[in-house]
Amino acid sequence: MKTRAAILWGQGQDWSVEEIELDPPKTGEVLIKLVGSGLCHSDEHLRTGDLTVPADVAQALSIHQYPVIGGHEGAGEVVEVGPGVTSVKPGDHVALSFMPACGKCPSCNSGRTNLCDVGAFLGLGMQPTDFTARHHSGAGQDLQISCFLGTFGEYTVASEMSVIKIDDDIPLEKAAVVGCGVTTGWGSAVYAAGVKAGDTAVIVGTGGIGMNAVQGAAMMGAENVIAVETVDWKREKAREFGATHTAASIEEAVQLVGEITRGRLADKVVISVGVADADLIAPAMSMTAKGGRVVHTAVAPLAQTEVKLDLTELTFWQRELVGTVFGSANPRYDIPRLLALYKAGKLKLDELVTNEYKLDDINRGYDDMYNGTNIRGFLRY
Ligand SMILES: NC(=O)c1ccc[n+]([C@@H]2O[C@H](COP(=O)([O-])OP(=O)(O)OC[C@H]3O[C@@H](n4cnc5c(N)ncnc54)[C@H](O)[C@@H]3O)[C@@H](O)[C@H]2O)c1
Ligand SMILES: [Zn+2]
Ligand SMILES: [Zn+2]
Known part of the structure; x- marks a missing residue:
């Protein structure tokens, strides 16, 4: 399908909002229609170069950090699931976790899913299911995605490991910011x-x-x-x-x-x-x-x-x-728990998002982060 996303083509460039091609979900993957995405500082480290791996190291390790769709603080509705997905179905509301939880590795099984071993591949920017891309530029080039998510786009495909079902009565824009900032x-x-x-x-x-x-x-x-x-x-x-x-x-x-x-x-x-x-x-x-x-x-x-x-x-x-990492929380346990605290009036989320932006205005949103205008800026699609 065709959709739109904010792509970073290289260090120091602006986010570029473009039409992209998104493949259907493969085994273990979920297609999500996103409500929006929080503008976490972490995605900017790639733009500023803080987290840019030196070119010679990147070449030796076969790491390609760009082009990448940013965003790792999202929530939305499940549109389609790939074979083998059991925890969510079309129509479910989900929050996305910036760390996956495979449930099988020693870290997950010692109650530290924020340290899930699959997280080691986060920087590769591909789907953790088979290390290939579902997101492609208009010219057909593979696009990486931030934290296995790429929430700076209206739709995304993510692994079930990063997808957490939440109650239908939680406003999705509140659930989005719990996917990184609030929980961390x-x-x-x-x-x-x-x-x-x-x-x-x-x-x-x-x-x-x-x-x-x-x-x-x-x-x-x-x-x-x-x-x-x-x-x-x-x-x-x-x-x-x-x-x-x-x-x-x-x-x-x-x-x-x-x-x-x-x-x-x-x-x-x-x-x-x-x-x-x-x-x-x-x-x-x-x-x-x-x-x-x-x-x-x-x-x-x-x-x-x-x-x-x-x-x-x-x-x-x-x-x-x-x-x-991730405030040492267990996303699958803590994200629904924090949303329950919000529902009970015990956790402040309404006061957190100080400005909303359209996807096209993402660079203005990050400018506002730097000039101190926002607690959290939010892209609403
Ligand atoms: N460890 C993790 O898992 C994890 C997860 C998400 C984000 N992060 C990181 O956490 C950091 C904060 O992220 P954010 O989205 O809240 O960023 P932000 O830019 O929204 O907030 C940073 C705040 O620090 C203030 N500040 C800067 N320098 C200061 C100083 N010397 N003294 C006092 N205040 C100062 C700024 O004014 C700003 O309000 C970033 O480095 C981000 O990458 C880490
Ligand atoms: Zn973050
Ligand atoms: Zn794991």
Whole structure:
């Protein structure tokens, strides 16, 4: 079938909205009519080059990162299923998870489906079922898709491993943003940091991801939730999501945390800025209490491999520095659970999407992310 999608043809280029050819779903695959897609910062790392593999490495590993259809925060209605698909049927409402869950690998079977071994092939951009493309340009060239999904298009074909049936009465545009941003942020605080009642939690960077870490920390009963954000209005917005204090820089936060905890410092710190910055690690660790934990959710440029770390304090203060993918959540369990919390009025999703755009206006949507206009921008088809 013919449909439209936003393609990135190379590093540094704009997203190009074009007519594409989409094949029917093959074995284990699902054709979905998407309601829209959240504009997560992660897709921009490919455009800016943060996640662009150097040409010689790409050639040696036979990696082709472009052209790629972006988008990994979508939801919609099932139109058609390929042979062997059992968990969804045409007409079902589904959320898409940016990590697949095969259910068969050791990671899935140890309850960590966010680390599913099939995720290792995410960067290849092909269908995880048979490593071929269903999406093709108007000229017939194979197109890769972001996170096995490619939600920057009106229709997509995705593997059943990434497709999660949800209740019909959940608005699909709410389900879309739970497919990455909400679950990643909330899980960064709840699972990866393990925020407990009475904790002091600091969230550095309160965009689409960090704002959900704020609400996750508040939901777990943290006494102090400090939102660290450079954009003024987002600091105020963070209070709506449960922040008790705000700071305009990490330096300001270090000072504030010392004061409000009378020197005990923060139990948990989540770093969720747009582009990971090695210089944030030392101050984040320095405001972390004995036995406390810093969670690194932000994505770094591939070339960023060095960090300054006080190893003496790491040992004797028994501090932890950990990374997290998808907020260490289990998408098939947590996405429906978070949507149930939304339905019960206990999770804020309505306040999260601050602007909607047409697919054709995707570049304006990302411009707005950079100029601080949005918590989460949303493409509505
Ligand atoms: N680990 C994962 O599984 C995962 C999943 C999704 C996204 N991510 C990553 O999480 C990060 C956040 O994504 P997002 O979509 O929320 O991005 P975003 O651009 O919407 O939000 C980032 C926020 O950080 C703020 N900020 C930037 N530098 C800051 C600083 N030094 N101090 C305080 N605030 C600062 C910005 O003003 C912005 O509000 C990105 O790096 C993204 O790629 C990781
Ligand atoms: Zn994302
Ligand atoms: Zn698996």
